[in-house]
Every structure is written in C-alpha cells, then in structure tokens.
Amino acid sequence: DSGVTQTPKHLITATGQRVTLRCSPRSGDLSVYWYQQSLDQGLQFLIQYYNGEERAKGNILERFSAQQFPDLHSELNLSSLELGDSALYFCASSVDGTVGNEQFFGPGTRLTVL
C-alpha cells in the first residue's frame, strides 16, 4: 500500500459524459501528479500540482482539467468523453516535487467509455 488513494477504482460511462476522478496523496506529500496509461499511448504525464498550484502540464487535452484543493487532495475532471479516453488513470504524490524524490502511485482508476 503506497498510501495514495484513488476513487473510484472502476468507472464505466458513455461517450459525451463527464466524470471526476479523485486522489488523496500520502500524508505530508505536497505534490500530486496525474498520469494516463493507455494501450496506444503508453504511460503519459498529464499534469502536476504542488501545494495547490499547477506546476507542469503534459499532454492533457483541453477537455480535461484538474485541481488541487487546500487539503491537498486532487481531482481530475474529464468531459465530453470519447472512446479513446478509456485508460487507466494514475495519481502519484511526492514530498516536494523535486528531482530525485520517489513518486508514490495510487492503485489507479480504470475508466471505460462505451
């Protein structure tokens, strides 16, 4: 158990819908990352937050947005869902977001868009 929690574990929805994925980092970790793992794109970095502020953006679609709340939990919002958005979405956290710190991964949310 990494200490990072993600809910829900599985999500099945239809095209055009909107969903919210939730992540609670390890206690004391200030930095939260979102990654997408799909068959065709592999593991891709989406976005990073540090202590409530966006720090870096990766290949995140405009239909996707995220935020980190004052209690440091984070949410990833996916809207106007398409079949290609079906993937495993990971949240990870680290102490302070500096190079060399291990990123602890949550168990992931498996999103299926039908």
Added chain:
Amino acid sequence: AQKITQTQPGMFVQEKEAVTLDCTYDTSDPSYGLFWYKQPSSGEMIFLIYQGSYDQQNATEGRYSLNFQKARKSANLVISASQLGDSAMYFCAMSGGLSYNTDKLIFGTGTRLQVFP
C-alpha cells in the same frame, strides 16, 4: 527533449537466474533522475529503484540493482535470483533536470518479464 527507450518488449528468464532489462535515455540536462517501476497484472505501479545523475555508485535495493553507464546513457535494471513473483511489466522512467520546473516522470514503453519454473 527527454526520452526513454526500452527496446525489449518481452523477456523470459528461468527462476533463480539473473536478468537484465535494458533502458537508454536521452537528455541534455546534467541533472536528472532515473527510476524503475514494476507493474504486476493487478495494475499498480511499484517503485523499485532510483539513480541520480550525480550518484557515483550504482543503486541497489535488495535483488534489484541499476547498472548506470552515464557515458552510454543507459540505466539497465538487473534482477538477481528471479522469482515467479517477478513476472510483471517493468518501466524505466526519467525525471526532469534543472531546466525543468518539474520532476514529472517520462516513461519508456516497458518490458514484460516472464519468469518460468
């Protein structure tokens, strides 16, 4: 741009033997970190080992060691005395250097390791 390359889609190894999983990387930054993660069929990502670009010694963690050859830009993972439970997908990853204001991870495509009795 930073890039990680894993050229072995799949590897087989017999139980109790050692195996090396290859990883090469590309970066122009002098400061970076290299990671290996294991992803079993259950899907979770498990951290195995870390090597910093300025570390003089190769990293070791139990049966895992990282063969870091900076000049060749390679960071191969060596698993000694393989066990059946080592069967999984293995990802090499890199985190950014000084020119990046983030330690986001860039992953390779992974190597599927199968350990047979």
